[in-house]
Amino acid sequence: MSITETTTRAKTAKEQTSVAVEKAWSMPDWAITTVSLVVLIGLWQAAAPFIDPLFGSYPSQIFSSFLVMMESGTLAKAFWQSIQPFFAGYLLAALIGVPAGLLLGRYRVAEAALGIYVMAGYATPLIALVPLLMVWFGLGFAVKMVIIFLLAFFPICINTWVGVKAVPKTLVEVGTAFCAPQSRIMRQIVLPATLPYIMAGLRLAIGKAVIAMIIAEFLTAISGLGGIIINAANSFRTAEMFVPIICVMILAVVLDRLVAWLERKVAPWQSEIAGEHA
């Protein structure tokens, strides 16, 4: 092969890479999401003439209902009412679920003695317990918090438990080889190695907690966002019913993003290893 030939080849290769780099530009994720939302809302709105306001609703109508409810203050009040037991129950689930999962995963006796209840609790339709919970905790804040706690607890606990099981044995051995006591192996090896699983559990639990919140408001004292939904539906004010539903959706998405952001903060190495863009 002559020198000129080699250089030409090198040159073409170089040009090709530069072309590849230009092609590599792609739409940012947030832009794709925005376009997707605009298209969906646009199509929904376009279908407005065919929607009977009794059986359905469409974006502009929902938005005007939203403005009315904002002005009267009912929405903000309901939101505040819902969010309190929501956060209380969810945080309690995280505070108890994570340590419980760590213990189940790490100690054979704990796993053999209590694991079966956790699995059973996860598989049970906990909504069936609501009537009993009402007898125990009444109709107010406490019972709502307990329902939310119960639904959020299991995904957090089980994910943590599975995560501990997945910690490579050799990493624990590093701790043993350097004479780390059990408590430090737990805190400095098992816990950080399990963080990605814990965060996944926390994200799953948001969805569960939102469901629990609405169901609690349907079945116990009618209040909050769930209360608006049921009252509006009972009087066929369909557009008004959609407002809290959409609020709840937005709440869930925002919280999910928040936990995902938190995950990148507390476990940055994970997304780096996975090659996920921050």
Next chain:
Amino acid sequence: MAHVELLNVSKTFALKVKGVQRHARALDSLSFNVDKGEIVALAGPSGCGKTTALRIIMGLENASSGSVKVAGRQIAGCGFDRGMVFQHAELLPWRSAVENIKFGLEMKNLPQKEIDERAERFLNLVGLGHAKDHRPHQLSGGMKQRVGIARALAIDPEVLLMDEPFGALDSQTRETLQMELLDIHQRTGKTVIFVTHDLDEAVLLADRVVVMVGGHLREIIPIELERPRSDMRLIRSASEFARKRTMIWEALHEPAKPHELAA
């Protein structure tokens, strides 16, 4: 006095094969001594028990019978008198290079100032001053193992135990790290026991090679190459190198002796 003494160390694992409880004898009455400052290689094919022997010396596993003494004292589990270098480095992925080196020092409960100072010193000893804040996934295989070696050395153990430390590296990186290990040994005079299946590596680094087959000690072969062995070319062309390499090879390929078949 011998620094590390193994006396009749045996290890039996219980395992289930197709639902039937079986016992596998990984080590059978293994006895050998390692002198202070000596480098000893445990060599043999995979499954010969060399890694099990090393893990028992570290205290990561208990011997089924027999005793292990370090500096005249019977070992009871792990201790800071022994430092372990793992086969795949096994760095903690959430800690940077320097923080990984600090791990053992933290477990030793040293004052923070000394932890910082020592971690920095051993980071530089293995030539990774520039990669101080890199996380393991940002390090190459050779760099990871350097951190692994620094982490073990930082706690200032009397005995350095290495489980196929260079087995997963490419041949050039392996040679560089072998030279560095010889250099570190020359400077610190630590007792080193390492496991390898690479006969060249065994002859190159060790003062004595413990040849193991099927959980038994086959032969202990002394290597009479002068130290410091810093010139790789000179050592590899020495007749002693070729002779000892052949001796180990022959020891490995000998038919099993009667006492080995007994178990």
